[in-house]
Amino acid sequence: MEILQVNHLSKHYKTKTAVNNVQFSLPSEKCIALIGPNGAGKTTILRILAGLLKPSEGTVSFQGLDANADIRPYIGYLPQYPVFHGWMTAREFLMYSGQLAFLSKSETTKRADEVFDQVGITKEARDERINRFSGGMKQRLGIAQAIIHSPKMLILDEPVSSLDPIGRREVLTLMEKLKQEMTILFSTHILGDAEEVSDELLLLHNGDIVESGAMEHLRAKYQTTKIELGFESNLETYQQQLDSFPEVTNSHIDRNLLHVTTTDIAKTRSNILQLAANKNWPLTTFSISRATLEDMFMKVVNQ
Ligand SMILES: Nc1ncnc2c1ncn2[C@@H]1O[C@H](COP(=O)(O)OP(=O)(O)OP(=O)(O)O)[C@@H](O)[C@H]1O
Ligand SMILES: [Mg+2]
Known part of the structure; x- marks a missing residue:
């Protein structure tokens, strides 16, 4: 009401x-x-x-x-x-x-x-x-x-x-x-x-x-499209595998985390989690960054 x-x-x-x-x-x-x-x-x-x-x-x-x-x-x-x-x-x-x-x-x-x-x-x-x-x-x-x-x-x-x-x-x-x-x-x-x-x-x-x-x-609505991943070691190897997903548009390693940008967050999430389970990946971090109000405000104001 x-x-x-x-x-x-x-x-x-x-x-x-x-x-x-x-x-x-x-x-x-x-x-x-x-x-x-x-x-x-x-x-x-x-x-x-x-x-x-x-x-x-x-x-x-x-x-x-x-x-x-x-x-x-x-x-x-x-x-x-x-x-x-x-x-x-x-x-x-x-x-x-x-x-x-x-x-x-x-x-x-x-x-x-x-x-x-x-x-x-x-x-x-x-x-x-x-x-x-x-x-x-x-x-x-x-x-x-x-x-x-x-x-x-x-x-x-x-x-x-x-x-x-x-x-x-x-x-x-x-x-x-x-x-x-x-x-x-x-x-x-x-x-x-x-x-x-x-x-x-x-x-x-x-x-x-x-x-x-x-x-x-x-x-x-303003959900960001980034996933951060941590592994025990060999981030580069995992990065190559993730880059092969067609919806992944970018990836880079920064401060021991692999940052992945995707056009379809739900698809990439399920792909990563399936691979991680099937291949026993030593994942230490999996996080989808939430849109902060600041991201939202900047987007709206700069439109
Ligand atoms: N009495 C007034 N005469 C002329 N202009 C005014 C008057 N009161 C406010 N304004 C102008 O109207 C606009 C909106 O002011 P307002 O005080 O509502 O903003 P605000 O969002 O509350 O800002 P702040 O975060 O600084 O408190 C400002 O540009 C302000 O300079
Ligand atoms: Mg005020």
Whole structure:
């Protein structure tokens, strides 16, 4: 089922088209990554979806509501550069955020502890001043304010880009957990982060969606055609045999591995494995390289 549909959405600034007639829909209860280099238009799209910026053209429809209806009650948003008042405690900040989202004081008090538990802010830290928090803790607090009103969809703009490896791990783990409960749309230019937590991808380049779909589907589509083989010795002998397969277009030896390029990965795989079994080849490595998101992105952008 779809949670959100975007139709012919554009955003023009005076001299710049930041988003150019994009069209996509988001499946519910998934984690979707919006990937693109600096200036691709990620923040612009996310701010429009969060109801903070008006599009120049196009509509956003949320699960059965009228197009361009006020969807803010259903959406939680963490900006790319969140600003906190360092003198506030985490609890004061959540109380303030809850009331901004039109929760009553008593509802917010109750929700605050639930949300602190959910994002993993300890009981002691809840009443600490925010300026004592690490980057990772601040980002958890940012996510806490975004989910205080129990939204159906959580929008996170570059939630891990500014964090060190420990903070990044903490926040990615938290996203893994939250995606069981709500749809998450997050932007990143770090492909490894998208690879780690997202189920679906939207690739954005110069304000256009240039590719989209389920991670597994895109992997299959951009599957590379390389197999790496290791043998106990005599790589050259095996190389000659593999070169005799008509679908093998290239092979070379590098760092004790035989790298084989083929036009038909399934056929070459079965040929190699049959030969290896029949002739008792001393195989030590057999791996088919997976298309990384980076390969995919470079291919799409250079088309
Ligand atoms: N208020 C504005 N006025 C004019 N141009 C703008 C404005 N906001 C954004 N832009 C331009 O629109 C384009 C898209 O910007 P946006 O911030 O959406 O990109 P982004 O993908 O989020 O980039 P980053 O990875 O750097 O955060 C950029 O070229 C940017 O310079
Ligand atoms: Mg941005």
